[in-house]
Amino acid sequence: xxxxxxxxxxxxxxxxxxxxxxxxxxxxxxxxxxxxxxxxxxxxxxxxxxxxxxxxxxxxxxxxxxxxxxxxxxxxxxxxxxxxxxxxxxxxxxxxxxxxxxxxxxxxxxxxxxxxxxxxxxxxxxxxxxxxxxxxxxxxxxxxxxxxxxxxxxxxxxxxxxxxxxxxxxxxxxxxxxxxxxxxxxxxxxxxxxxxxxxxxxxxxxxxxxxxxxxxxxxxxxxxxxxxxxxxxxxxxxxxxxxxxxxxxxxxxxxxxxxxxxxxxxxxxxxxxxxxxxxxxxxxxxxxxxxxxxxxxxxxxxxxxxxxxxxxxxxxxxxxxxxxxxxxxxxxxxxxxxx
Amino acid sequence: xxxxxxxxxxxxxxxxxxxxxxxxxxxxxxxxxxxxxxxxxxxxxxxxxxxxxxxxxxxxxxxxxxxxxxxxxxxxxxxxxxxxxxxxxxxxxxxxxxxxxxxxxxxxxxxxxxxxxxxxxxxxxxxxxxxxxxxxxxxxxxxxxxxxxxxxxxxxxxxxxxxxxxxxxxxxxxxxxxxxxxxxxxxxxxxxxxxxxxxxxxxxxxxxxxxxxxxxxxxxxxxxxxxxxxxxxxxxxxxxxxxxxxxxxxxxxxxxxxxxxxxxxxxxxxxxxxxxxxxxxxxxxxxx
Amino acid sequence: xxxxxxxxxxxxxxxxxxxxxxxxxxxxxxxxxxxxxxxxxxxxxxxxxxxxxxxxxxxxxxxxxxxxxxxxxxxxxxxxxxxxxxxxxxxxxxxxxxxxxxxxxxxxxxxxxxxxxxxxxxxxxxxxxxxxxxxxxxxxxxxxxxxxxxxxxxxxxxxxxxxxxxxxxxxxxxxxxxxxxxxxxxxxxxxxxxxxxxxxxxxxxxxxxxxxxxxxxxxxxxxxxxxxxxxxxxxxxxxxxxxxxxxxxxxxxxxxxxxxxxxxxxxxxxxxxxxxxxxxxxxxxxxxxxxxxxxxxxxxxxxxxxxxxxxxxxxxxxxxxxxxxxxxxxxxxxxxxxxxxxxxxxxxxxxxxxxxxxxxxxxxxxxxxxxx
Numbered sequence: 001x002x003x004x005x006x007x008x009x010x011x012x013x014x015x016x017x018x019x020x021x022x023x024x025x026x027x028x029x030x031x032x033x034x035x036x037x038x039x040x041x042x043x044x045x046x047x048x049x050x051x052x053x054x055x056x057x058x059x060x061x062x063x064x065x066x067x068x069x070x071x072x073x074x075x076x077x078x079x080x081x082x083x084x085x086x087x088x089x090x091x092x093x094x095x096x097x098x099x100x101x102x103x104x105x106x107x108x109x110x111x112x113x114x115x116x117x118x119x120x121x122x123x124x125x126x127x128x129x130x131x132x133x134x135x136x137x138x139x140x141x142x143x144x145x146x147x148x149x150x151x152x153x154x155x156x157x158x159x160x161x162x163x164x165x166x167x168x169x170x171x172x173x174x175x176x177x178x179x180x181x182x183x184x185x186x187x188x189x190x191x192x193x194x195x196x197x198x199x200x201x202x203x204x205x206x207x208x209x210x211x212x213x214x215x216x217x218x219x220x221x222x223x224x225x226x227x228x229x230x231x232x233x234x235x236x237x238x239x240x241x242x243x244x245x246x247x248x249x250x251x252x253x254x255x256x257x258x259x260x261x262x263x264x265x266x267x268x269x270x271x272x273x274x275x276x277x278x279x280x281x282x283x284x285x286x287x288x289x290x291x292x293x294x295x296x297x298x299x300x301x302x303x304x305x306x307x308x309x310x311x312x313x314x315x316x317x318x319x320x321x322x323x324x325x326x327x328x329x330x331x332x333x334x335x336x337x338x339x
Numbered sequence: 340x341x342x343x344x345x346x347x348x349x350x351x352x353x354x355x356x357x358x359x360x361x362x363x364x365x366x367x368x369x370x371x372x373x374x375x376x377x378x379x380x381x382x383x384x385x386x387x388x389x390x391x392x393x394x395x396x397x398x399x400x401x402x403x404x405x406x407x408x409x410x411x412x413x414x415x416x417x418x419x420x421x422x423x424x425x426x427x428x429x430x431x432x433x434x435x436x437x438x439x440x441x442x443x444x445x446x447x448x449x450x451x452x453x454x455x456x457x458x459x460x461x462x463x464x465x466x467x468x469x470x471x472x473x474x475x476x477x478x479x480x481x482x483x484x485x486x487x488x489x490x491x492x493x494x495x496x497x498x499x500x501x502x503x504x505x506x507x508x509x510x511x512x513x514x515x516x517x518x519x520x521x522x523x524x525x526x527x528x529x530x531x532x533x534x535x536x537x538x539x540x541x542x543x544x545x546x547x548x549x550x551x552x553x554x555x556x557x558x559x560x561x562x563x564x565x566x567x568x569x570x571x572x573x574x575x576x577x578x579x580x581x582x583x584x585x586x587x588x589x590x591x592x593x594x595x596x597x598x599x600x601x602x603x604x605x606x607x608x609x610x611x612x613x614x615x616x617x618x619x620x621x622x623x624x625x626x627x
Numbered sequence: 628x629x630x631x632x633x634x635x636x637x638x639x640x641x642x643x644x645x646x647x648x649x650x651x652x653x654x655x656x657x658x659x660x661x662x663x664x665x666x667x668x669x670x671x672x673x674x675x676x677x678x679x680x681x682x683x684x685x686x687x688x689x690x691x692x693x694x695x696x697x698x699x700x701x702x703x704x705x706x707x708x709x710x711x712x713x714x715x716x717x718x719x720x721x722x723x724x725x726x727x728x729x730x731x732x733x734x735x736x737x738x739x740x741x742x743x744x745x746x747x748x749x750x751x752x753x754x755x756x757x758x759x760x761x762x763x764x765x766x767x768x769x770x771x772x773x774x775x776x777x778x779x780x781x782x783x784x785x786x787x788x789x790x791x792x793x794x795x796x797x798x799x800x801x802x803x804x805x806x807x808x809x810x811x812x813x814x815x816x817x818x819x820x821x822x823x824x825x826x827x828x829x830x831x832x833x834x835x836x837x838x839x840x841x842x843x844x845x846x847x848x849x850x851x852x853x854x855x856x857x858x859x860x861x862x863x864x865x866x867x868x869x870x871x872x873x874x875x876x877x878x879x880x881x882x883x884x885x886x887x888x889x890x891x892x893x894x895x896x897x898x899x900x901x902x903x904x905x906x907x908x909x910x911x912x913x914x915x916x917x918x919x920x921x922x923x924x925x926x927x928x929x930x931x932x933x934x935x936x937x938x939x940x941x942x943x944x945x946x947x948x949x950x951x952x953x954x955x956x957x958x959x960x961x962x963x964x965x966x967x968x969x970x971x972x973x974x975x976x977x978x979x980x981x982x983x984x985x986x987x988x989x990x991x992x993x994x995x996x997x998x999x
Contacts, residue, residue, distance in 0.1 A: 048839040162928045163705075192704035193866065194925040197910035204919045219840055222912035226919065249914055263844035265873035267896075267911050274873065276844035280809055519757035523817075526717050527771050527824065528744030537770075541761045 010180045010213050011037040011060070016073035018052075018059050025285040029055040029068065031237035034311070035215070037181060042207055042214040044224035044245065046260075047234035050281045053217045056234075057183045060215070061100050062090045078180060095126040099174040103186040105166035109158040115169050116142070116154030122176035141172040146202060164195035168202070175206065184216045188223060200227050221260060222267075225249055233257050236282045236292035239311060243318030251329065253320040255297045258328045291321070299327040366617025372610035380426035389417035391424040391577040400593055412585060412596055416577075422603060425577035430607070432492060432572070433559040439497040441551055444504025445544070449535050451505065452512030459509075466502045474499060478561055479570065487570040496558055503554070504547050511543035545622045552615030556608045563604055579604055656860050657693040657716070657828055662686050662725035664708075664715050664736075668933065683932050685711040687884030689725070690959075693828065698854055698861040700871040700892075702907075703881035706932050712881070713830050713864045717749045729827055745775055748826035752833040754813035758805040764791065764816050765801030771823045790819045794849060811842035818849065822857075832864045847874055868911055872896055877967075880904050883932060883940045886959070890968040900962060900970035900977065903941050939973070947974055 018030035030052045037043045047053045058064045060075050062082065075082040077097060082090065099122075102108040110118055119141055120134035129137065135154070142150035145168040158166055167187060174182050184203075188196040204227055207214060216228055224231050224245060231248050233241040233256065241254035252258045259277040279296035282288055288295050290305040297304070303323055311319045322328070379386060389407070395415030402410045409418040451462040469477070481495035515521065516539060524534045565571030566580025574581060579600040586597030664686040685708045693699050703709045714720040715736055716727060722736025729746050738744075751757035759767065768787040772778060778786045788798045794815040805813055814834060821829055831850065835843040851874060853859050865871050871878055871892070878895045880888040880903065888901040899905045909924035927944045930936055939957050942948040951973050959969040962977070 048841060164928055192929075193868070193907060194704060194910045194923070195928070196912070197925070198923040200912065201919060201921075201923050220912070221840075222914050225914045226912040226916050246916075260840060263841045265844075265847065265867075265869040266914065267869035267872055267908075268913055268915065270872055274844035274847055276848065277841040281839075519751040519753055520759040522714075522719055523749070523751060523757055523820065524759070525738075526719055526744065526747075526749050527774075527820070528739075528741040529770070529774060533774075538759050538762075542759070 008038055009036045010039045010078060011035070011215070012074075012076045013056070013060065014074045014076070016056065016059060016075065017071045018055050018064065018068055019071045020065075020068040022067065022285075027284045028237050028287065029284060030059060031284075031287075033073075033234070033237075033239055035232060035239070037213045037215050039180075039213055040207065040211040041230065042203075042216055042228040044228035044231040045215060045217045045234060046219060046221060046224055046231060048219055048281065050236075050284065051234040052237040052284075053234050054185055057100065057185050057215065057217055061094065061098060061183055062087070063100075092126070095122050095179070096177040097180050098183070099177070099179045099181075100183040100185065101167070101170045101174050101187045103189055105163065105170045106158065108170055109166060111158055114155050114157060115161070116156075119169065119172045119176050122173065126177045137176065138172070141175055142169075144206075145169075145172045145175070146198070147172075163191055164198060167191065167195075167199055171199075171202065171206070175210075175212070178210070179212060181213045181215060184214055184218075186218050187216075189218065189220065196223070203227060221249065221264065233260075236287055237284055238292065238321065240293065240321045241319070242311070243314075243316070247316065247318060253314060253318060253325040253328055254293075254322045255299050255328060256293050259296075291323070299324050363617045363621055365613045366621065369610050369613025369615075369617055372606065373614060376426070376607055376610060377430070380423055380430060383420070383423035383427060387417065387420040387423060389420040391416060391421040392575045400589065402593065403595070409595055409599065410593065412582075413589065418596065418599065421577040421582060422579075422599060425579050425582060425600065426603060426607075428572055428576055428578045429559060429562055429580075429604075432489060432562055433555050436493055436496045436558045436562070437500075437551055437555050439493060440500030440554070441504055441547060443497060444501035445508050445540070445547055447501065448505035448508030449512055449540065452509035453516060453531070453535050453539065462505065463509075466505055469499065469502045472499075474557075475561070475564065478565070479568070482565055482570045487565075488573055489571075492562055492565060492571055496561060500554065500558070503550060507546050507550055508543060511546055512539055515539055515543050549615060549619045549622060552611060552618060556611045556615075559604065559608060559611075655692040656695045656730060657691070658728045659689065659691040659716065660726050662689040662691070662712065662715060662727070663723045664711050664720055665723050681933055684884050684935060685932060686715060687935065689881075689884075689886055691879065691886065693860060693862060696854075696858045696860055697877060698863060698875040700863045700865060700875040700878045701881060702865055702868060702871055702878060704866060704907075704929065706883060706929050707881040708884040708932075709864050709881050710832055713749065713832050713862065716828075716862070717747045717830050718744055719749075741775065745824040746826055747828045747830060748821040748824055750814070750817045750821050750829065750831040750834050753837050754810045754817060755837070757817055758813055758820075760805055763802055763804055764796075764819075767816075767820055768801070768823050771820065775824055777824065787823075790823055791816075793822065793853070794819045795845075809842070810838050811845050814838065814846050815849065818846075818853070822853070828860050828862060830862045830864070833866070834863075835870060836865070836867065843870070850874060868896075868908065880907070883929065883935055885940065885971065887941065887972070888968075888970040889959070890970075894965070894968055898976075900968065900975035901941075901972045902945050902947055902976065904970075905976055906944075906946075939971075949974065 013033060013035040016030055016033045017028070020027040020029050033052070033056055035043065035045070035056075045053045045056065055064070055068065058068075059070055060082070064070070070083055073083065077093065080093070082093065085093075109115070116135060116138045119138035120129075120131075123129040123134045123137050124131070139150050139154055142153065147153055147165060147168050158169070161169065170187070188199050191199060200223065203214065206212065214228070216224065218224060228245050230243065231245045232239045233248070233254065235256050241248060241252065241257050243253070248257060249261065252261060256277070259275070262275040263277055265271070265274060277296055282292050282295070288305075290307055291297070291300070291309050294300040294304040301324060309321050309323050311321050313319050314325075387408075393416065395411065397415065398407075398411055399413050399415045400411060401407060404410065407417050407419065409422070411417055412421070447462050451459040477499050478495045481498060482491045485491035485494060521534060521538060524538050529538075562571055563578070563580035563583070566578050567584045569581075569584070571580055572578040582600040583597050586593070586600070589596050663684070665682040665684045668681045668683050687708070689712060701709045701712065711720060715722055718734065718737070718739045720736065727734045727736070732743075734743050734746065762770075765787055768790060769783050772783045772786060773780070787801055791798060791800050796812065796815055796819070800808075800816070805816070808816065834850070835846050838846065847870065850861065854861055861875075863871065863875055875892055877889065877891050879886050880895075880901065882903050888895070888899065888904045890900075895904065896908065899908060903925070906925035925944055930940070930943055936943050938954050939945070939948070939952040942952040945952070955973065957971045957973050959971045960975070962968045962970070962975070
């Protein structure tokens with residue numbers, strides 16, 4: 001955890017632990033995650049399925065499924081810890097300060113409610129706007145997110161919009177009460193490339209214009225490279241590496257990040273071969289002893305199996321959970337070694 | 340390229356389902372109850388020495404006694420043995436009667452769902468016509484026309500009962516045939532018949548089986564009702580329906596003659612319903 | 628990767644050859660001309676009888692050639708018709724018009740004869756629904772091998788073992804059910820199933836889209852190895868241009884039911900001629916970030932396939948559309964001196980990185996085509 005004046009971070013998550021009780025045992029979905037989201041910045045949270053990234057977002061917003069509980073940790077938004085708050089207090093914060101956009105806009109939007117009123121709902125409930133004032137704001141937001149013919153489309157229903165347009169509607173809803181942080185759960189994964197491009201640029205513009213922060217969850221590394229200033233890599237419910245985007249991707253300090261970079265084809269250059277990460281994701285009920293990644297790690301040594309490594313600070317504001325991170329520097333670039 | 344060894348990703352899930360069946364209270368109670376009932380009707384010769392048909396006009400309408408466990412009816416026939424042997428008949432007919440609509444409905448439903456188009460149109464219109472009639476009205480009318488007796492019961496129940504299975508299977512197939520493994524089977528050059536029988540049906544049949552459990556209950560009730568009306572199982576063969584009908588005249592004096600067979604019907608129906616519910620919970624798709 | 632004869636796989640087992648009794652030995656393996664596939668939408672029974680329904684033209688006049696042993700990619704976004712085209716080639720969807728010839732032999736659109744059905748096999752996108760949950764892997768393979776008489780009965784079991792070994796699975800996988808496998812392993816099974824019939828053409832419809840990133844590499848490597856060792860001809864459907872660049876020799880780009888550009892891979896990425904292709908390439912997020920303040924590469928939404936624009940279908944979103952584009956539907960024309968690179972545009976981009984190229988062109992300049 002880097003030190004810094006609390007006012008420069010709009011959101012700070014400390015040692016968050018989320019457990020899900022199932023018949024087979026307790027799933028440690030989020031196991032000691034700490035994050036900082038500075039004001040006006042976009043922070044990427046990357047990982048594959050089962051890494052715990054979506055659960056982290058849901059815990060922050062307080063929309064965990066009933067079987068999941070926050071067991072420990074703090075979620076400090078603008079100086080207020082959200083974890084102990086009752087739902088009524090949380091509802092006053094969700095919307096005005098914290099909102100979320102989802103992967104599937106069709107299931108996140110109410111199919112029987114006109115789009116304009118869905119956008120206007122937030123200001124009416126949280127900001128006390130009158131009907132007409134809220135409607136005006138909704139139209140203005142629709143223009144801001146690039147929906148053409150906004151006044152007419154106010155009265156449209158979600159099914160009348162294309163996928164990209166629905167995503168814009170969702171962004172408008174998320175912006176409606178001028179939040180400080182928008183949590184993004186894979187919002188562009190289901191979109192076509194050209195539409196994704198539009199949405200990413202829109203988010204970038206909105207960040208710059210209004211100073212809202214983003215916590216952007218995805219498995220798609222280039223998207224993070226495009227949009228975010230810093231990135232945290234998750235594996236097995238934990239953060240294994242953190243730092244500025246350019247640095248982490250150019251010179252990873254964790255074998256898992258290195259593995260991700262080497263196994264994905266790069267549109268900018270053809271590599272001789274892709275190097276997959278052997279093995280499969282760890283069980284979150286009974287994870288491996290010591291470092292969670294060691295069964296799949298080419299650099300693993302004896303001490304990796306003994307104790308769970310802590311997240312250590314490195315120069316330039318980076319951190320890593322790998323005891324032997326220098327080994328990642330050996331192959332030097334993200335190119336796969338010749339087989 | 341290294342050979343990837345078999346990763347058993349979710350053996351726990353399969354195990355949980357298998358070990359779960361005896362943890363379902365409804366299923367367990369229902370099965371136990373049914374087992375007891377079946378045992379009693381199958382072991383009837385062991386449990387009573389009386390022939391259910393033999394009349395003993397010297398000992399009519401006796402109450403429970405040392406000789407006759409539950410007394411006799413107005414023709415001197417032993418009630419307990421009529422209860423047991425009557426159960427045999429009713430249950431046997433019900434279990435067999437549920438098979439014909441099951442098979443017919445499944446076949447027609449599969450054809451309708453898989454091929455769509457005109458086949459679907461025609462079959463579903465026939466379904467609509469049958470469904471328009473109230474169940475009992477149609478059954479009674481058919482049996483009346485065909486003449487009373489066991490054979491007519493089978494025919495009537497088949498003609499009326501297949502539609503529910505057809506609808507269920509058709510619905511399941513409409514969804515399942517969009518699955519990619521069906522497309523894969525088609526691209527593999529397998530015949531439609533093979534795809535329907537080997538690939539689709541095993542995956543959709545569970546819903547029909549669950550429905551069949553509740554259908555048996557309905558069939559038992561239909562058989563008992565028909566017999567009560569004199570249209571079903573014909574005397575002298577014992578059966579619960581005719582026992583109820585015969586006993587009603589003596590309700591005030593010998594209530595057991597009509598009440599006990601009625602109770603038997605209720606308990607049997609309860610057992611089968613519990614099994615149906617338990618199975619439905621157990622086999623519900625998508626259960627984690 | 629370009630040999631016309633299938634060579635022996637590494638294990639030393641001769642896989643049964645593709646059906647080849649009437650194949651021509653030279654020339655492209657697959658030639659498709661004038662393909663059209665449409666889906667009627669809605670309408671009452673009366674309208675259906677009068678043939679007055681609206682038709683969704685998923686594939687609207689496609690000509691395609693695939694060379695023996697090559698890996699051709701079919702890329703496009705949703706609504707482009709690439710999946711429908713793939714299914715039409717595989718015989719899962721009937722053709723409204725046009726002809727498909729594999730090795731000189733005409734293949735029907737809809738349900739084909741068993742021998743014809745063998746010749747084009749498909750690997751599907753979703754590993755979780757493309758395997759019958761009630762059949763073991765061995766059961767699946769045995770059924771196909773027996774129904775098509777690929778090998779004598781006595782050899783079915785050993786042949787199945789070789790098939791799963793070919794895709795990198797243990798022989799005991801044959802006894803397992805799909806639910807016991809991970810996503811990546813299921814795709815291996817799907818590939819084994821597709822190869823069981825020794826097809827002439829393997830169509831892979833987004834084979835890695837549903838898999839985690841680190842697992843995608845194993846399947847891509849597998850496809851690459853199989854191509855090299857078996858001389859497999861591969862048609863890869865994908866929306867992921869990074870995967871395509873890694874795996875394929877040539878790329879065909881589809882938009883709203885038509886192929887609008889075809890070129891060898893490196894040439895397409897370095898110097899696309901169609902504005903849509905250029906926009907598509909520019910829209911891909913990169914690890915080395917480009918200028919995010921620029922406007923998006925392609926604006927607006929694609930038109931509905933129910934209302935395809937007259938003239939050039941891309942003109943509603945094209946940055947360089949002119950009057951001619953409203954009236955004339957462009958044909959695929961070759962670049963001067965480069966017959967292998969065709970594009971359907973009246974004003975194709977002829978220079979690799981120019982002032983008229985959309986945003987992101989700077990990153991392309993850094994990429995000099997390197998031999999893969």
